[in-house]
Amino acid sequence: MINILDNKGLHPELTHNVARNNNIAVFATICGIIFIFQILFSTVPLSILGTWVCLMIILSLFRLFMGYKLLRFKNANREWQHSTLMFIISTSLVGLGLGISAVLAEYYSTVQEQLFIFALMIGFSGGAVATLSPVLPAYITHVFGIMIPQVLALFLARDDSSLFDSEDLERLIGILGVLYMIVIIRAGMILHKTFLDSVTLKNDLATARDLAEAANQAKSKFISSVSHELRTPMHAIMGYSQLFEIDDELDEEKKEYSRQIMLAGNHLLTLIDQILEISKIEAGKLKLNIAEVNLNELLRECERLMQTLATKHQVLLTLNEPNQEISFPSDRLRLKQVMLNLISNAIKYNKTGGTVDISVESLSNRMIKINIMDTGHGIPQDMQSEVFVSFNRLGKESGEQEGTGIGLVISQELLASMGGIIKFKSEENVGSHFWIELDSSFFDEAEKN
Missing domain, CATH: 1.20.120 (Four Helix Bundle (Hemerythrin (Met), subunit A))
Known part of the structure; x- marks a missing residue:
């Protein structure tokens, strides 16, 4: 049975x-x-x-x-x-x-x-x-x-x-009773199949989710392992390149080759670090140190760090400080990392003689907004949906500016871990406006949970 x-x-x-x-x-x-x-x-x-x-x-x-x-x-x-x-x-x-x-x-x-x-x-x-x-x-x-x-x-x-009054009518009602029984049994069978399909689909989705999570964990572990393995030979290559640069017996042409090796090595190390960052975020191993951050002081520090890059690209970098000090709960190091990424993008992809303006404002007692506005080339409308896609440089792959195409993705993930978001508006040949919104109530909810 x-x-x-x-x-x-x-x-x-x-x-x-x-x-x-x-x-x-x-x-x-x-x-x-x-x-x-x-x-x-x-x-x-x-x-x-x-x-x-x-x-x-x-x-x-x-x-x-x-x-x-x-x-x-x-x-x-x-x-x-x-x-x-x-x-x-x-x-x-x-x-x-x-x-x-x-x-x-x-x-x-x-x-x-x-x-x-x-x-x-x-x-x-x-x-x-x-x-x-x-x-x-x-x-x-x-x-x-x-x-x-x-x-x-x-x-x-x-x-x-x-x-009923007649025997024939009784038989007719009996037949209708049989038909009713067949109909409701058929209805129950259809409903049962719907229930069974929904459970099967739910279990299939759960299995697929578990497999995807396992694959993602394996991918992150593999990336982390490979990235660490790559760092050791890269440091050796860059170390020998530095020795070549200070070698007086080498002519200028060979020293230039050495400098190019150093530049390429630094670029590759940056890429390795960013890939490690993504793997940490995806594996849920990113640790945050939440504390009150003086945003005025943080933005001044970011401005100082970016002034050399702005001068190199002939871009005017301006910080519009608020009239009063603004403090906000966040991870200072991670927020600084996000800010430097957004500011460096605004400078690198700007026009000669362009401007980059930084400002911060309070939207409420619990929300703040940090603005980065530039007068650069802007992002074409048909590419704006791909801004936060990994390894997508929006057609700048063959340009002069070095990049990995994952800086914005990392910034977005870092902000999400702190209850924030990145938004932007951009018009081609006019400029872009990127801004960050942070909500301190996110940490209150996190503490409750």
Whole structure:
């Protein structure tokens, strides 16, 4: 029997969901039993009706007990299979018991009482679509148990207590009852398939997510390992290049070659450092040191550090300080890293004689905004969606300016870890406006969590 059930689309998550709502279904069944008892009390012999009520209460409690047992299982095993089988038996017997009430009404009750019981059985079988269809065998046997005695009672109706005036009409209603039973069983099967597909999709997505996370962790570990391995020979290459530069026996041309090796080596080391930074962020190993940061002082420091680069590119770098000191909770080192990246981009991709303006403003007691505005070449409209794509230099790959194409990606991730965001506006041949928004409430929520 268990092997047969295995082929009926049973799933531990679906049985668990049915079991969670089982107490409500049992409560509704007991209410129905009481209602049927009141309807049949005056016509059905008390010994028969009392026996029926006692059996129904026992079967309902048995179903309740098996539902609670199913709540313990979220994975398939033999004990789960056994409990599921017993739950299916309990729902089948409860359904059959309800159906028997229609037979009692047919043989002992008036037309009005038969009508009430008929409507109640239709309601019970319809309600099972929602409560039992995830466990298809339980649903089908429950509906059969309810409807088959009802249909048989219609076909075998006594002439003196018939619900209808003609025998042919009784048979017609019986046929309609059979059709109704087929329709709701079909509806339950469709709903069951929907439930099963959703669980399968959910599990597939969870498996895919776990695989993606595992692959991402493996990638980050591989990148970190390779990057560390690359640093050692790079330091050796750059060390020998420095020795060549101070060697008086080398002519100027060879010293120039040595300087080019140094420049290329520094560029490669920068790339290695940035790749390591990304791997740390993706692996969740980035550690932040959150403290109150004097933004005025931080921006002045960034301006001083960038003045040499601005002079080299003939760009005017200006800091517009606010009238009052602004302090804000953040990781000073990481925020400085983001600021230097944004300012250096504004300088490197500017025009000769262009300007870069830095400013900071308070948006509220908990939010600040840092602006970096330049009069550079701007970003074409069709490339603006790729600004935060790794290793994408927006068509500047063959230009004079060195870069890796991941500085903005790192900046975005660093700010996200501190509850901030980067936004920008840019117009080609006019300039770009990048700004940072930071919200201190992010750290309050982080502390609560």
